[in-house]
Amino acid sequence: MSATADHADGKEQPNMAARLGLEAGWIVQEIGYDDDSDNELRDAIKAVTGEEFVDDQTDEVVDVVLLWFRDDDGDLVDAFFDILTDLKAGGVVWLLTPKVGRDGYVEGSDIAEAAPVAGLSTTSTLSISADWSATKLVVPKSGRRG
Template sequence: MSATADHADGKEQPNMAARLGLEAGWIVQEIGYDDDCDDDLRDAIRAVTGEEFVDEDTDEVVDVVLLWFREEDGDLVDAFFEILTDLKAGGVVWLMTPKVGRDGYVEGSEIAEAAPTAGLATTSTLSVTEDWSATKLVVPKSGRRG
């Protein structure tokens, strides 16, 4: 790889993470990590937040859940219910799914059906890497019980 290519890659990575609307100091819980996850995106997220990821065993309340999910990972509704435990009020879930034609692709209709069942609303979907799409989910203000 040339120095120019290295520079171009370095410039794109923060842009990927910036598109997710993350901020310095935010705690990100990562769930579903495997060898197929995009390490450049993960590095860019850590660079933006300045924090290491926490896993599903954390005792912390998190600002963001980064959920890597593939078709073979089981029931999406169950996955959503599990992640809501640690998410702070007003927090965001970024559901990372393989793009169309990639192994593990998850139909958009499956996400659209699973989200409201778990008390989440989808707000946007972005193409963040060559292989992964990111769907932003939030707990609607009227859906919070407190």
């Protein structure tokens, strides 16, 4: 595993967060956290950025939004519109959804349909942990708000 791992019992953690392309000092807004969210992944992200997460009540402009979303969490388009408020130009949204066969699984086609309605483009999807997939969304340069 990685030589950057700090914990003997969690050597894969920094690798999980590193796969998201996060950097030290980045401000990460977390939305949709619940009991089923992956705490090891959350801790790994905090270790990489060196920052605590901010919530939806922040006054800060954020570099990344982590959106934990399950099928019964409501309308995905609405969720996308809500998170774009605090995202800086060039920022990234990581949509974290349960994997196939897990409670709350979100169809990939639902994500593909909802993203452009909110002005987002999907760029990649990763298997980020045992129970969660991560889909990277960005605001296309031609679709940036001024």
